[in-house]
Amino acid sequence: MKDFNQLSERQRKIVRFMVQYHERFGYPPTIREIGDATDIRSTSVVNYNLNKLVSAGYLQRSDKVSRGLRLVAVPPLGQSDKARKVSQFTRVPLVGHIVASAPVPIPEDVGHYYDEEALMELPPSLLGNADPAQVFALTVKGDSMIDAMIREGDIVILHSQAEARRGDMIAAWLPGRGETTLKYYFPEDDGRVRLQPAHPTLPPIYVPASELEIKGRVLTVIRKLS
Amino acid sequence: MKDFNQLSERQRKIVRFMVQYHERFGYPPTIREIGDATDIRSTSVVNYNLNKLVSAGYLQRSDKVSRGLRLVAVPPLGQSDKARKVSQFTRVPLVGHIVASAPVPIPEDVGHYYDEEALMELPPSLLGNADPAQVFALTVKGDSMIDAMIREGDIVILHSQAEARRGDMIAAWLPGRGETTLKYYFPEDDGRVRLQPAHPTLPPIYVPASELEIKGRVLTVIRKLS
DNA sequence: TTGACGTAGGAACGAATGTTCGCTATACTC
DNA sequence: GAGTATAGCGAACATTCGTTCCTACGTCAA
Numbered sequence: 037m038k039d040f041n042q043l044s045e046r047q048r049k050i051v052r053f054m055v056q057y058h059e060r061f062g063y064p065p066t067i068r069e070i071g072d073a074t075d076i077r078s079t080s081v082v083n084y085n086l087n088k089l090v091s092a093g094y095l096q097r098s099d100k101v102s103r104g105l106r107l108v109a110v111p112p113l114g115q116s117d118k119a120r121k122v123s124q125f126t127r128v129p130l131v132g133h134i135v136a137s138a139p140v141p142i143p144e145d146v147g148h149y150y151d152e153e154a155l156m157e158l159p160p161s162l163l164g165n166a167d168p169a170q171v172f173a174l175t176v177k178g179d180s181m182i183d184a185m186i187r188e189g190d191i192v193i194l195h196s197q198a199e200a201r202r203g204d205m206i207a208a209w210l211p212g213r214g215e216t217t218l219k220y221y222f223p224e225d226d227g228r229v230r231l232q233p234a235h236p237t238l239p240p241i242y243v244p245a246s247e248l249e250i251k252g253r254v255l256t257v258i259r260k261l262s
Numbered sequence: 263m264k265d266f267n268q269l270s271e272r273q274r275k276i277v278r279f280m281v282q283y284h285e286r287f288g289y290p291p292t293i294r295e296i297g298d299a300t301d302i303r304s305t306s307v308v309n310y311n312l313n314k315l316v317s318a319g320y321l322q323r324s325d326k327v328s329r330g331l332r333l334v335a336v337p338p339l340g341q342s343d344k345a346r347k348v349s350q351f352t353r354v355p356l357v358g359h360i361v362a363s364a365p366v367p368i369p370e371d372v373g374h375y376y377d378e379e380a381l382m383e384l385p386p387s388l389l390g391n392a393d394p395a396q397v398f399a400l401t402v403k404g405d406s407m408i409d410a411m412i413r414e415g416d417i418v419i420l421h422s423q424a425e426a427r428r429g430d431m432i433a434a435w436l437p438g439r440g441e442t443t444l445k446y447y448f449p450e451d452d453g454r455v456r457l458q459p460a461h462p463t464l465p466p467i468y469v470p471a472s473e474l475e476i477k478g479r480v481l482t483v484i485r486k487l488s
Numbered sequence: 489t490t491g492a493c494g495t496a497g498g499a500a501c502g503a504a505t506g507t508t509c510g511c512t513a514t515a516c517t518c
Numbered sequence: 519g520a521g522t523a524t525a526g527c528g529a530a531c532a533t534t535c536g537t538t539c540c541t542a543c544g545t546c547a548a
Contacts, residue, residue: 044525061324062332064289066505078527083507085525098287102328102505102534106288127286155286157385164488168287179462185411185485187460205487234413236405257485259411261431262390270495292535304497309537311495328504328535 038092047085049074051094055110064105090165098169108160126168127155134192136180139209140216140251158193162256166195171255183233184218190259192218194252205234205254212247218254264318273311275300277320280333290331352394353381360418362406365435366442366477384419388482392421397481409459410444416485418444420478431480438473444480
């Protein structure tokens with residue numbers, strides 16, 4: 037969380053405007069409304085600064101969603117420079133189980149409606165900067181993911197995505213083996229992918245990039261003992 | 263203000279969905295999202311029922327504004343409201359590191375004030391029924407707790423306590439070995455204690471009860487990957 | 489029966505809105 | 519000076535999303 041005073045003047049204005057706007061209307065402003073309120077002529081500049089605010093930990097954004105903005109921190113009321121966290125949890129749908137022997141059950145539409153029982157509260161800090169609308173949770177069945185340091189009963193928080201960056205931990209389906217796996221993702225130059233287990237002493241496996249379907253990126257693993 | 267039960271089933275569903283949606287995303291849904299969630303095929307029908315809800319005093323609408331919806335009344339205290347009241351988040355202090363080779367750094371007074379940076383928001387579901395004032399968090403240093411399926415960087419949420427119940431996972435100090443360990447606690451009849459690693463294939467160790475200082479009970483383990 | 493009314497579905501229109509791209513300017517580093 | 523990162527503008531594009539219109543099917547009263 038960047039200090040409020042370290043933001044640019046425009047970024048501070050944006051945050052202040054968003055607080056006001058939300059109080060007044062109950063929903064977030066559009067990019068153009070932000071631009072009008074902060075004397076920014078171009079929507080792309082607003083967009084640019086919004087992304088900065090996401091990195092700084094003040095906002096979350098949902099891609100391609102109108103008004104898909106959510107404040108996760110607000111500026112101090114008085115003279116103190118610290119930002120105040122907005123105590124706002126995200127509710128993540130718990131959509132099923134993950135097993136080594138079956139594909140990952142990705143919800144067709146993660147942002148869809150789910151039963152209240154199947155929602156799990158998470159603080160934004162556990163979601164990184166991920167778009168909450170693309171996040172879901174699965175409980176682990178069986179001990180077949182022990183090489184990922186994951187046990188039966190653990191909860192895996194995933195961001196639904198088909199591509200990953202080098203070093204991400206991913207949930208992938210290997211059609212050749214008929215297997216779901218959780219591993220660190222390292223594409224190699226020869227068109228293969230090295231999949232590295234979380235356990236430091238276990239060897240990686242190599243598969244052709246064409247034999248790997250990335251289903252999501254692992255954001256967090258939670259083990260509830262009580 | 264019309265009574266909630268006088269609304270049509272669809273209208274009640276819409277209101278309930280909007281409450282949930284706002285909790286999850288922080289902004290209101292679109293007409294189409296409402297339709298999907300409440301099994302209404304046509305946007306015009308959703309629109310129609312939204313206008314009904316405005317008349318009934320549950321909503322306000324802004325014309326021609328995407329997501330221009332605002333709840334002005336919430337359903338009477340049902341299941342969902344009760345759940346929401348109880349689910350107040352907790353801020354847990356992150357007080358240091360846990361290493362196998364050193365004692366657990368228990369804060370003298372867990373309920374003390376800590377720097378904002380060192381506070382971690384957690385939903386109550388991850389604390390079980392533990393007294394939040396006695397809960398603290400540590401980050402794991404080194405891979406020496408791999409037998410507990412815990413890695414460097416993991417966060418361990420502990421409840422400060424000197425005694426445990428059979429089957430609890432505990433953080434204990436073994437003065438004889440000069441070692442901190444995280445294991446499942448099984449007191450035996452002969453005055454010894456069996457300490458069982460989380461990893462299912464690893465053997466337990468046995469220590470005399472007098473050689474075991476219980477420092478806390480593990481509530482949750484969190485692995486943040488992003 | 490007929491007509492009014494409430495509710496529902498489907499399709500199409502047009503405005504609202506997020507995204508992308510090319511270009512410029514400034515500051516800083518090597 | 520060349521190269522790079524940050525910040526800015528404007529225009530065009532692609533989608534999302536609210537609105538409107540037409541149709542259909544009940545119920546109920548005249």
